[in-house]
Each structure stands twice: as C-alpha cells, then as structure tokens.
Amino acid sequence: MTGGRVDAKPPTRVERATRETRVSVELGAARGIELPVGMFSHLLDACATTWGTPVRVQAAGDTEVDPHHLVEDTGLVLGQALAARWPGYQGVARYGWAVVPMDEARVEVAVDLSGRAGSWLAQIPTGPINGLDGEVLEEFWPALARGGQLTVHVEVRAGRNRHHQWEAAFKALGLALRQATAPRAGTLSTKGVIGL
Numbered sequence: 001m002t003g004g005r006v007d008a009k010p011p012t013r014v015e016r017a018t019r020e021t022r023v024s025v026e027l028g029a030a031r032g033i034e035l036p037v038g039m040f041s042h043l044l045d046a047c048a049t050t051w052g053t054p055v056r057v058q059a060a061g062d063t064e065v066d067p068h069h070l071v072e073d074t075g076l077v078l079g080q081a082l083a084a085r086w087p088g089y090q091g092v093a094r095y096g097w098a099v100v101p102m103d104e105a106r107v108e109v110a111v112d113l114s115g116r117a118g119s120w121l122a123q124i125p126t127g128p129i130n131g132l133d134g135e136v137l138e139e140f141w142p143a144l145a146r147g148g149q150l151t152v153h154v155e156v157r158a159g160r161n162r163h164h165q166w167e168a169a170f171k172a173l174g175l176a177l178r179q180a181t182a183p184r185a186g187t188l189s190t191k192g193v194i195g196l
C-alpha cells in the first residue's frame with residue numbers, strides 16, 4: 001500500500017496514563033510506532049502500513065511484569081482514537097473486511113464500526129513469538145473493540161508459523177479499517193443511528 005490517506009481533519013490524539021502504562025495514539029499526523037515490545041511494534045507497524053492513515057503510537061509500561069498491560073492498553077487507546085476521530089462513526093463506510101495471506105498463513109478480519117463493543121477470535125495461535133505469547137496478543141482485540149465501541153472478528157484460516165499468522169491478522173485489520181473509515185455520505189444504518 002503506497003502513501004498515506006490525506007483528509008482534511010486535524011490530527012486526533014488520545015492519551016491514557018495509569019499506574020501500569022502510559023499510551024499515546026495519534027491519527028492523521030505522522031507515522032511511527034515507539035514501544036518496547038519488538039514483535040508488537042512490528043505488528044502495529046504492519047497494521048499502519050495497510051491502513052494508510054498515519055498512525056503514531058508511543059507506549060511504555062510495566063513490561064517487566066508482563067507485556068499484557070501494554071498490549072491491552074494500546075488496543076484500548078487505539079480504539080478510543082478511532083472513536084474520537086470519527087465521532088458516532090458518521091460519514092464513514094462503517095464495514096470493512098480483508099483476507100490476507102502471508103506465505104502459508106491466511107487470516108480474515110472483519111470490522112463493523114457499530115457503536116457496540118464485541119470481538120470474536122477463531123483459531124488464533126497462543127504460542128510464543130520471541131517471548132511474546134499469543135495469549136497476550138489476544139488481549140489487543142477485545143480492548144480495541146471496547147475502546148472503539150466496534151465489532152471485530154478475526155479468523156486464522158490457515159498456516160503454521162505464528163509470526164506469519166499474527167502479521168497477516170494485523171495487516172488484515174489495517175485493510176479492514178481502511179475500508180471502514182473511508183468517507184461515505186451519511187450514516188450507514190437501518191435505524192439511522194450507530195450505537196446501542
């Protein structure tokens with residue numbers, strides 16, 4: 001995917017600080033992932049690449065305990081940034097989906113900017129990649145859904161290599177968000193409003 005998506009909106013920045021983590025996500029300005037978990041940085045960068053919207057993530061926290069808090073809170077704040085940049089998810093396509101292959105792996109992600117939090121994951125790998133457990137990466141998705149009040153499905157359909165599988169998932173998320181956040185006149189809803 002070449003180039004970032006340019007729109008007229010000013011950058012959207014959301015910050016969150018707790019005793020466990022400090023996370024800042026900015027959409028629509030510069031691109032860069034700065035956090036101390038190499039594989040997770042790599043995955044977020046893969047997502048930003050296919051999304052096209054400039055994504056900047058700066059995050060730090062108690063990774064000496066477990067990267068769990070950092071991964072979860074980054075998902076949460078990324079979701080909050082989505083909801084802040086497209087309030088009420090009005091004027092966007094709302095739905096997005098992608099199936100991404102990466103060598104032997106193939107992963108499907110579907111997103112609905114629904115105003116309701118929900119995440120469903122199927123066949124995801126739970127084993128470690130360079131010390132980062134899949135069960136930690138699993139926490140990213142419900143947190144994203146909660147922060148963004150959105151629905152996300154992830155299904156790993158094929159593959160053996162966990163690096164390939166997770167990277168395909170994050171690339172598919174980027175492509176799905178690229179579609180879902182594309183401008184559209186009005187609100188795509190049978191009831192006329194997105195939310196509960």
Ligand SMILES: [Mn+2]
Nearest residue numbers: 042163164167
């Ligand atoms: Mn890779």
